[in-house]
Amino acid sequence: MEQLLDILKKNQLSITDGRKKILELFLKSPGALAHADIEKNTDASFDRVTVYRTLQTFVEKGIIHNIPTTDNSILYALCKDNCEAGHHHDNHVHFICDMCDKTICLEHVAIPEVKLPKGFKQKQTDVVVSGVCNECKTGS
Amino acid sequence: MEQLLDILKKNQLSITDGRKKILELFLKSPGALAHADIEKNTDASFDRVTVYRTLQTFVEKGIIHNIPTTDNSILYALCKDNCEAGHHHDNHVHFICDMCDKTICLEHVAIPEVKLPKGFKQKQTDVVVSGVCNECKTGS
DNA sequence: GTAAAAATGCAATAATGTTGCAAATAATCG
């Protein structure tokens, strides 16, 4: 809870119920969240529009980032190591489990280096691996 | 044109105006296309539903594949090297240019290996690099 | 506590995606 307010303050955001609840969700969640997940878990205590705007604000401030997906959904994730510092480096691999459908930030798996052809300037690299996560594998 | 019919035949698809036109678009396009791009470039000569279904069919047959994006859109790309052979390997890096907004398949940049923590089973790896493409860099 | 600034909820609207079914088109076979 302390951490929660800290993050909001550091980013010069007003402390509101909506932002607290949504940020709390991210802090509790092991993986990434889609807009729909957030609406479910807040059981409609907030307007859809508020959720959209809150997510947008969080992305702008670098509190969360979005993860590329091949279906047309946006996944958002808070990445613990970096975001507390206020500036954001999203330099780890994301994993999507085909079974439980969760997206997990593999904080300790570094993004490998990619060598581009001549003339390309590289800014960011996103790596998304899909397969079966450790929980689903051992759980079965 | 020959190539076009070839691809459709190899995949046991009926030759229709819609499929010809959409596939032609992909063959001509240097980068990836979104559903909206296709609707624009066919100037509404086909119903929206037809476009949806055609894209879906092409993906199923492995003629095109979709590329992960961080906004909520699906990008489709035909990857020349593989798709003509009828079977599909999408094992290359995708590049999104921040300036011209195009998505390019870097056919000759292989997906690097990623080592996952214990317990994870890896099936597919997507790599999306963003930055400035060769055309935008030299063009400015 | 009060005034100014910011965030929220509501309503309306836009954009995007899906499904069933009849009509049109393409492939098959004599």
Add this chain to the structure above:
DNA sequence: CGATTATTTGCAACATTATTGCATTTTTAC
């Protein structure tokens, strides 16, 4: 080629997801 069958398409209706303006409420700053 022409008729039959299979497939594809377009339309309509509907569902879901996202965006915008504005009045109201809440938060912040003093």
